[in-house]
Amino acid sequence: MVYTKKRKIKKEAIITIIAIIIVIILIITSICIYKHFTSTEYKLGKIGYNEKEITTLLKADDKVLTKALENKYDKYLIPLTKEKYFLWKNYDKYVKEIKKTLEKSNKIDYTDIVAKVNVKRNYDYYTHTEKTDMDKENAILVNKYYSLPEKYAPKNIVDVSNWHAYGNIKLNNEAYEAFKTMFNAAKKDGITLIINSGYRTYEAQKQTYDDYKNWYDEEYADGIAARPDFSEHQTGLALDIITYGTSGKEFENTDAYKWLQKNAHKYGFILRYPKGKEDITGYSYESWHYRYLGKDLAQKVKNSGLTYDEYYAYYLD
Ligand SMILES: [Zn+2]
Structure with missing residues (x-):
């Protein structure tokens, strides 16, 4: 029991x-x-991301992940945000540019798209223009999208000695002082640098541009000269350099050019329109055209390997 x-x-x-x-x-x-x-994984899968994309998104920064979670499936999100010079403010423009590219070819170069949109090259020249930020002083950006104030005439413009230039040339005071230091350093290395062109007034630039426009047409004029208030020469911070016995086009084959490639940034100058970057700068390669930025900035731009337009868009704008 x-x-x-x-x-x-x-x-x-x-x-x-x-x-x-x-x-x-x-x-x-x-x-x-x-x-x-x-879970985030589940939500991302539900939105349409595949396993590989989900792994990438989980490792990405919060902003990328939030963008993925809050929107429809976006196959451009990962490749775009991986780009070194990607800028959030340009996101929709990048996507628009990708779609435009896909109408013509099935290959997308994300680096190229990011670079172009950053410098506004997704728009035609002289469209979507804005006044450049004059508070940037020596770092101001002047190109086919960023203009100087109307009929701009800079202060601190000085005469360049005939010792350094061909003809009567003027430059920004600080740029000229830096040039003199560079000139002396080059001289020690047996190189003679000669300024061939410097500051150009609004009126002079307008005359040049209008002449081309009247003789040919606007397209031709735009291809050969900057519009007034859109020329770097009007800042007093740009100069064309040559050496004995050469004109502009031959300058790239000279020792003077090689010397500048190696040393210009140490004195605050950069080559403004490099080879292969024509579509970014909006100018054909000009081995003779240098821009004064100041030592620190010129050094940084040189190290970045970017054109000044790209550097400005990413680091200074
Ligand atoms: Zn020039």
Whole structure:
């Protein structure tokens, strides 16, 4: 009798324990299911990202992940945000440019698209123009999208000595001082640098531009001269350099050019329109055209390997 009762109690205890275990298992399973369906991985999968993309997105920074979670599937999000010079403010413009590119070819060069949109090259020259930020002083950007204030005439313009230049040339005072230091350093290395062109007034630039426009047409004029208020020469910070016995086009084959390639940035100058970057700068390669930025900035631009338009868009704008 006692034995049977004991067995019954034992049986009840086992049932209770099993029941408790089942409940625990159910709770854990529910939590797991809940966790799965509310997980970032699940949500990203539901939006349409594949396993590889999800892994990338989970490692990406918060802003990228949030963008992915809050929008429809976007196959450009990962490749675009991976680009070194990607800027969030240009996101929609990058996508628009990608779609425009895809109408013509099926190859997308993300680096090229980011570079172009950053410098506004997704727009035609002289469209979407804005006044440049004059507070940037020596670092002001002047190109086919950023203009100087109307009929701008800079202060601190000085005459360049005939010792350093051909003809009557003027330059920004600071730029000229830096040039003199560079001139002397080059001289020590047996190189003679000669300024062939410097500051150009609004009126002079307008005359040149209008002449081309009248003789030919606007397209031709735009291809050969900057519009007034859009020329770097009007800042007093740009100069064309040549050496004995050469004109502009031959300058790239001279030792003077090689010397400048190696040293100009140390004195605050950069080659403004490099080879292969015509579509970014909006100008054909000009081995003779240098821009004064100041030592620190010129050094940084040189190290970046970027054109000044790209550097400005990413670091200074
Ligand atoms: Zn020039």
